[in-house]
Amino acid sequence: MASPPMANQDFYTLLSTAVQIANAANLSPTARLKALARHIKKSFNLQSATIYLLDSERRSVCRMISSDGPAKMLSCRIPLGEQEAGLCALRKELVFSRNGTISDRIPKAEQPQGTIFLPVICGKGAAGVLGLELPEDSPLASSQPKVLHDILQTIAGLICCRELTKRSEKRIQNLLTLNELGKALQQSMPFKELLSFVLEITHRYSGSDCTILRTFNRDEFTPTRIKAYRKSLHASLPALLDLEAESAARMLAMEIPQLTVDFITDEDLPPSFISIPLQYEGQTFGCLTLFGKTDPSGQRNFDEEDRELFAGMANLIATTLLQSEHSRRMDQLVLENDKKLRELSLLYRVSNAMHATTRINRLIQLNLTALVSGESHLFERAMLFLVNHRSGVMQGMRGITREENLSSLQPLINQEEALYTRWEISDEEMDRQQHSEFNCLVKGTRLPLDRARNMVSRAVLDKKLIVVDGTAKEKPESDDVINKFNLASFASVPIIAKGEAVALLILDNPISGKTITSDDLHFLQLFANQASMAIENSMLYNRIEDANREFSEIRQRLLQGERLAALGETAASIAHELKTPLISIGGLARRLLRKEATGSTEWKYAETIAREADRLEKMLNEILFFTRKATICYTQCSLPDIIDESLAVVSGILQENRIQVKKRISRTAIEFTGDFQQIKQVCINLFLNAGEAMKQGGILSISTAPVVLDGREAISLKVRDTGGGIAPEILPDIFNPFFTTKEGGTGLGLPITHRIVTNHGGKLFAENRTGSGAEFRVILPIHP
Numbered sequence: 001m002a003s004p005p006m007a008n009q010d011f012y013t014l015l016s017t018a019v020q021i022a023n024a025a026n027l028s029p030t031a032r033l034k035a036l037a038r039h040i041k042k043s044f045n046l047q048s049a050t051i052y053l054l055d056s057e058r059r060s061v062c063r064m065i066s067s068d069g070p071a072k073m074l075s076c077r078i079p080l081g082e083q084e085a086g087l088c089a090l091r092k093e094l095v096f097s098r099n100g101t102i103s104d105r106i107p108k109a110e111q112p113q114g115t116i117f118l119p120v121i122c123g124k125g126a127a128g129v130l131g132l133e134l135p136e137d138s139p140l141a142s143s144q145p146k147v148l149h150d151i152l153q154t155i156a157g158l159i160c161c162r163e164l165t166k167r168s169e170k171r172i173q174n175l176l177t178l179n180e181l182g183k184a185l186q187q188s189m190p191f192k193e194l195l196s197f198v199l200e201i202t203h204r205y206s207g208s209d210c211t212i213l214r215t216f217n218r219d220e221f222t223p224t225r226i227k228a229y230r231k232s233l234h235a236s237l238p239a240l241l242d243l244e245a246e247s248a249a250r251m252l253a254m255e256i257p258q259l260t261v262d263f264i265t266d267e268d269l270p271p272s273f274i275s276i277p278l279q280y281e282g283q284t285f286g287c288l289t290l291f292g293k294t295d296p297s298g299q300r301n302f303d304e305e306d307r308e309l310f311a312g313m314a315n316l317i318a319t320t321l322l323q324s325e326h327s328r329r330m331d332q333l334v335l336e337n338d339k340k341l342r343e344l345s346l347l348y349r350v351s352n353a354m355h356a357t358t359r360i361n362r363l364i365q366l367n368l369t370a371l372v373s374g375e376s377h378l379f380e381r382a383m384l385f386l387v388n389h390r391s392g393v394m395q396g397m398r399g400i401t402r403e404e405n406l407s408s409l410q411p412l413i414n415q416e417e418a419l420y421t422r423w424e425i426s427d428e429e430m431d432r433q434q435h436s437e438f439n440c441l442v443k444g445t446r447l448p449l450d451r452a453r454n455m456v457s458r459a460v461l462d463k464k465l466i467v468v469d470g471t472a473k474e475k476p477e478s479d480d481v482i483n484k485f486n487l488a489s490f491a492s493v494p495i496i497a498k499g500e501a502v503a504l505l506i507l508d509n510p511i512s513g514k515t516i517t518s519d520d521l522h523f524l525q526l527f528a529n530q531a532s533m534a535i536e537n538s539m540l541y542n543r544i545e546d547a548n549r550e551f552s553e554i555r556q557r558l559l560q561g562e563r564l565a566a567l568g569e570t571a572a573s574i575a576h577e578l579k580t581p582l583i584s585i586g587g588l589a590r591r592l593l594r595k596e597a598t599g600s601t602e603w604k605y606a607e608t609i610a611r612e613a614d615r616l617e618k619m620l621n622e623i624l625f626f627t628r629k630a631t632i633c634y635t636q637c638s639l640p641d642i643i644d645e646s647l648a649v650v651s652g653i654l655q656e657n658r659i660q661v662k663k664r665i666s667r668t669a670i671e672f673t674g675d676f677q678q679i680k681q682v683c684i685n686l687f688l689n690a691g692e693a694m695k696q697g698g699i700l701s702i703s704t705a706p707v708v709l710d711g712r713e714a715i716s717l718k719v720r721d722t723g724g725g726i727a728p729e730i731l732p733d734i735f736n737p738f739f740t741t742k743e744g745g746t747g748l749g750l751p752i753t754h755r756i757v758t759n760h761g762g763k764l765f766a767e768n769r770t771g772s773g774a775e776f777r778v779i780l781p782i783h784p
Contacts, residue, residue: 011147014043018151022158029162030065030073036155037067040132044140044148047133051120052078052085053159056167056303058125061085088117089126094144116140118148122156127163130155167305174309177205181313185320194324195226198317203228206310208290209270210237212244215278215286215321216252229291236269240291247275248287272302276310278318286321288314339519364503364535365430368400371507371527378520379507383442383485386503387460387494392449394460394504399442400433402511447481454480459492460501465525467491467516481506491516493528497536586613632675632759634784639670639679639704639715646683650691658697659690666704670715672782678756679780685753686719686776693723693774709763709779717778725768734766760784 021027021035033051041049046067053063053073061078064085080090088095098114113136120128130152134140140148181201189197195213203211210229215222229237270292278286290310293302302310368382380402385394433439451457459466469489481487490508494501505528509516592606647654647661654661690700701720708714726734735754757764762780769775 011145014039015147015150015154017043018154022154029158029165031071032158033065033155033162034067034071036151036158037065040130040151041067044132045135045138046140047135049133050131051155052076052089052129052131054080054089054126054128056163056305058127061089061129084115084117085129085131088119088129092119092121092126094118113138116144118144118152120152120156120159122160127156127159170305174305174312177309178312178316181205182316185316189324190328194321195224198320199226199228202288202313202317206290206313207293209233209293210240210291212241212289212291213286213317214244214248214289216284233269233291239269243273243291244275244289247273247289251275251277251287252284274302274307274310276307276314278314278321280318280322286318288317336519364398365400365433368398368505369433372400372402378523379491380509380511380514381438381485381507383506384495384503385442385445385447385456385506387449387501389449389500394447394449394457396442396445396447397503399436399439401436401438404433404436404438441485445481445484454482456481456492456504456506459494460504463494463496463501465491465493465521465528467521486510488513489516491521491524493524495528495535496532497539502535502539586610589613632678634673635676637672637674637676637679639672639717640665642676642680642683643702643704643717646680646687649684650687653688653691654700657691657695659694660699662699662701664701664703666706668706670704670706672715672780673784674760674780675756679760682753682756682778683717683719685749686778689749689776690719690721690723690774693721698722698773707779709781713782714762714779715782717780718775719778720769720773720775722773725772725774726766728768731766731768735764 018036018039021032021039024032024035027035037049037051040046048066048068050064050066052061053065054060055062058080060080061076063073064076065073078086080086084095084097095117096114097117113134115131115133118130118132119126120130122128132140185198185201187197195215199211199213202213210227210233212225212227214225227237227241229240233240272293273289273291275287275289277284278288288310290302293306364384368384371379371382382398382400383396384398386397387394447454447456449457449460451461455466455468467490468487485506487506487508488510490506493505493507495503495505505524507516507524586609589606589610593603593610596603596606643663643665687700694700699722701718703718703720705716705718706713707716734750736751754764757778757780760780761784762778765777765779767775767777
C-alpha cells in the first residue's frame with residue numbers, strides 16, 4: 001500500500017532535521033552521513049538509503065555508507081560510467097535499476113519496485129550519489145518531492161565540508177610529515193648509509209607500497225638505485241622496476257613530476273605511481289618514485305596533495321643528499337690537500353737532500369728511500385734498473401722495501417720543518433740497505449730491453465710512465481720481471497737525462513694491494529722529473545770532475561812528454577856519439593876472440609867485451625828508433641805471412657824454452673794496408689816477451705779475427721802466453737818508455753810496439769788472463 005503524501009509542514013520538519021544533522025558539531029562527518037541516510041530511509045519509508053562518495057579526482061566512486069550496516073565508510077571502487085552509481089555520477093541525472101536492468105527513467109508500470117540513484121551535485125560536478133531502495137507502492141517511484149532535492153543539497157554541502165576538512169587535515173599532516181622528515185634527515189652519517197636511511201624514512205612517511213630512490217651519473221653522484229617495498233609485492237618487483245626505469249627516463253627528459261593514475265590493470269599491482277625529480281639549482285641528479293598508497297580503507301590512488309607532499313619530501317631529500325655529498329667532498333678535499341702538502345714537503349726535502357750531494361749512489365738511495373719510507377709513503381717496494389741501450393739490457397741497481405727501511409728517514413714533526421730541513425742517510429744505513437735480501441735480488445737481475453720479454457721495457461723505449469693493473473689482460477705469462485718479483489699492480493717510470501732513458505723505476509704495493517691512483521702517478525711523474533734533473537746534474541758534475549782529472553793527467557803527461565823529449569834528444573845525441581866507438585870496440589873484441597885460444601883467460605875477457613858491446617849496440621839502436629820520427633811505408637800486407645816470418649825469427653828462443661805454438665788463423669783472407677816491417681817488429685816484440693815469460697816452457701797462442709774499430713773494418717791479433725802474467729800494479733805503466741822489470745832490459749820494446757800500432761791508427765791492449773798468463777791484443781784498421 002502506498003504511503004500517504006507528506007504535508008508541507010512535514011517537508012519542513014524533514015528538511016530542518018536533515019540540516020540539523022548535517023550541522024551537528026558533536027558528530028563526525030561520517031556519523032552525520034550515516035544519520036542522514038537513516039533519516040531519509042525513515043522519512044520516506046524506504047528499504048534502505050545509501051550515500052556514495054567520489055574520490056578527490058572525481059574519477060570513481062570510492063566510498064559508501066548505508067542506513068543499514070556498520071557505522072563506518074565502506075571502500076568500493078566503481079569507475080564513472082560503470083554500474084548504477086557510476087553511471088549516475090557521470091550523467092549527473094537520475095538512474096533507475098530494477099532486477100539488474102538500468103534505465104535513466106522510471107517505467108510507467110504502476111508502482112514499480114527497484115532502486116533509484118540521484119546525483120549529489122557540488123558546484124559543476126557530482127560529489128556523490130544517493131541510492132534509494134524503493135519498497136512497493138513507494139510514491140518516490142512516480143515523483144521526487146522538492147524536499148528530497150533540498151536534502152541532496154544538504155548532503156552535497158556535508159560532502160564538500162568533509163572533503164575540505166580532510167584536505168586541511170591532510171595538509172596539516174603533510175606539514176608535520178615534512179617537519180618530522182626534516183628532523184630525521186639532520187642526522188650525520190656516511191653518504192652510503194644516508195641513501196639507505198633516506199629511502200627507509202621516505203617509505204615510512206609516504207605510506208607507499210613501493211619506494212625507489214635513484215641517483216644519476218653526475219659530478220657529485222654515481223648511478224645508484226635502491227628500493228623498499230611491501231613483502232606482498234616481491235613477485236611483482238621486476239615489473240615495478242621496469243615501470244620506474246621508463247618513468248625516470250621520461251621525468252629526466254621533462255624534469256617535472258610524472259603522476260600516473262589507474263595505469264595498471266593487474267590487481268596485484270598498486271593502482272598508481274609518481275616520479276619526482278631530485279633537483280638542485282635547476283640540475284636534476286636523481287629521482288624518487290613511489291607506487292600506490294595504502295590507507296586504513298585499502299589501496300587508493302595518489303592525488304595532487306600527495307604530489308605536493310612528495311615534491312616537498314624530494315626537496316628535503318635533495319638538499320640533504322647534496323649537503324652530505326658536499327660535506328663528504330669537503331672532507332675529501334681536505335684529505336687531498338693534506339696529502340698534496342705532505343707530497344710537496346716530501347719533494348722539497350728530497351730536493352734539498354739531492355742538491356746537497358753529487359754522489360750518484362747516494363742520490364739513487366735517497367730517491368728510492370723517500371718513496372717507501374715515512375708516514376706518507378706512496379709505495380711498499382721500489383726498484384731501480386740502469387739502462388744500457390748499447391747492450392740492450394737493464395741491470396738491477398737498487399731495491400728497497402718499506403719493511404726493511406722503516407727507520408731510514410726521519411719523519412716531520414710539523415710541516416714548517418720542510419722549509420729548512422733535509423733528509424740524510426748515514427753510511428752505515430746505506431751499507432745495511434746494500435746488503436738487504438731484496439736489494440741483492442734486484443742487483444742480481446738483468447732484464448732484456450725487449451717489449452716481448454717484459455712490459456717494463458715499454459716505459460724505457462716509449463720514454464713515458466706506464467701503470468699496469470693487477471687485472472690487466474695484456475700481461476704475458478712469460479714476463480721476466482713480473483714472474484721474478486711477483487708483480488701484480490705496478491708503475492714503471494723512466495729517468496730521462498739528455499733526452500735518453502738512463503734508468504727505470506718500478507714501484508708496487510705487494511702487501512696491502514693498494515691501488516696506484518692518478519694522484520700517485522702525477523706525484524711520481526714530478527718526483528721522476530726532479531730525480532732526473534738531480535741525476536743529470538750529478539752525472540754532469542762527475543763528468544766535469546773526470547774531465548778535470550783527465551786534464552790534470554794530460555798536463556802531467558805533457559810535462560812528462562816534454563821531459564822525455566828532452567831526455568830523448570839527449571839520449572839520441574849520446575847514443576850517436578857512443579855508437580861509433582862502440583862499433584870499434586866490438587869489432588876489436590871479435591878479432592881478439594879469433595886470435596886467442598878458446599877458453600883462455602884472454603878469450604873470456606874478449607868474449608865478455610864483445611857480448612856487452614852487442615847489447616849496448618842493440619840498446620842504442622832501440623833508443624835511436626824510438627826517438628826518430630817514424631816513417632810508414634804503406635803496402636798491402638798479409639797478417640798470416642807476417643806471423644810466419646816473425647815466428648821464424650824467434651824460433652830459436654821458443655825451441656830453447658820448450659814453448660809450443662798454437663795458431664788459430666781466421667779462414668777469412670786477412671789483408672790490410674800497413675808497413676810490413678814495422679808490423680813484423682810488433683809481432684817479434686810480442687813473441688819475444690811471451691818467450692821470456694815462459695822460460696820453463698808453456699804454450700804461445702796466436703789467433704786472428706775480423707773486428708770493427710770505431711765503425712770501420714779492422715783485424716785483431718791476439719797473443720797469449722801461459723807465464724806468470726803481469727802484476728796488476730804495473731799494468732798501467734808497461735807502455736811507458738824506459739819502464740822495465742827485466743834485468744838488463746831497456747824498457748823500450750813495448751813502447752815501440754805501442755807507437756807502431758798507434759801510428760797505424762790501431763789500438764794495443766794488455767790484460768791478465770783468468771787463471772795464468774797475459775794476453776796482448778792488437779787491433780789494426782784495414783784501411784788507415
